[in-house]
Amino acid sequence: MIRDLFSKKKKYATIPTEQAKQEVPEGLMTKCPKCKTIMYTKELKKINMVCERCQHHFNVSAYERIDLTLDEGTFQEFDGDMIAKDPLNFPSYLEKSKLDREKTNLNEAIVTGEGKIKGYPVVIGVMDSRFRMGSMGSVVGEKIARAIEHAIREDKPFILFAASGGARMQEGVFSLMQMAKTSAALNQLHEHGQLFISVLTHPTTGGVSASFASLGDINIAEPGALIGFAGRRIIEQTIRQKLPDDFQTAEFLLEHGQLDKVVSRNEMRDTLGLFLDLHQPKRKREG
Structure with a gap:
């Protein structure tokens, strides 16, 4: 009997060869960082990049966000050709910006631009964390300010999707000035x-959460989003206390x-449409 155990063909999984690995198309599968479920990327995109098992919200690009939010075929972009300069002659800043432009398109x-949500005209801005961590x-401040000015001229609501690591250190005080500029707008x-x-x-x-991102008439967030000013470790060292595990999350x-x-995210478009409907003048709703 013991002999039979050793003589039977083993059914253990084998380690794929390098050739087999290369035959699997890159990006075919995506692993959820929260529940570790492996999904087909194509299927994940069909459910708006939200994990079906744990509802983890994957990051999406600015244009993907626009497609998910606005009525099809209504988006018109503003100032798409604006590119940052290097006011402080910061080492490698222009080279890194160029790499980001190539990587993110x-x-x-x-x-920024304008379009419609559920038929209601809006001006919209969508930040993208892939470019210099958002x-x-x-340029970011100028584009937001211009979009707000357009919303004022056209008498349209303004919607901003924030995603940012804060002020851009390569631009120093010029970056910090955008906090006041956008807030004033x-x-x-x-x-x-x-x-x-x-x-x-x-x-x-950072500076984004401390300025325009927190000034909405209505402030909403996606589940599990990290939102805050200073980092967790810095706050704990400053106040000498242990912070809750869910500190700086949207739910907290x-x-x-x-x-x-x-x-x-699967309810975002309908929710925005509801807010827009509720804030329409009575004569427009009745019309």
Whole structure:
């Protein structure tokens, strides 16, 4: 009997050869970083890049976000050719920016424009964390300010999807000035009486979270998004206390009154459409 155990053909899995590995197309499968489920990337895209098992929200590009949010065929981009300069002559900044443009097919860390959601005209800005970690430089601030000015002129709501690591260090004080610039533009939008919806996605940190991203008439976020100003370790060292495990998550901020709602990506478009409908003048709703 023992002899039979050794004589039977073993059914153990074999390690794929390098040739077999090369035959699997790159990007065919995607592994969820939260629950470790492996999915076909094509199928994952069909469900808006949200894990079916644990509801983890994968990052999406600016144009993917626009496709998921706006009515088909309505988007018109603003200032797509704007490219950052190098005001401080920061070493390798222009070279790294060029690499990001080639990698992401974007000229900057934000895409702005106008379109429609559920038939309602809007001006929209969508940040993309793949470009310099979505950092806020002069071009990002200028594009946001111009989009807000357009919303004021055209009397349209403004919606911003934030995703950023904060201020862009390669531009120093020029980057920090964008906090005041965009905040002032949003104040003008508020005085004009037009709606601003801020959608915070993963991650929204630093100077972006401390300025325009937190100034919405309605502030919402995607589930599990990291949202905060300083890093967790710095805060713990400063206050000499251990922070909760869910600190700086969208759910934590909602519980403590810093968000109005946490909205799944699969429900985002319908939720935005509802907000837009509720904020329409009575005569427009009745018409």
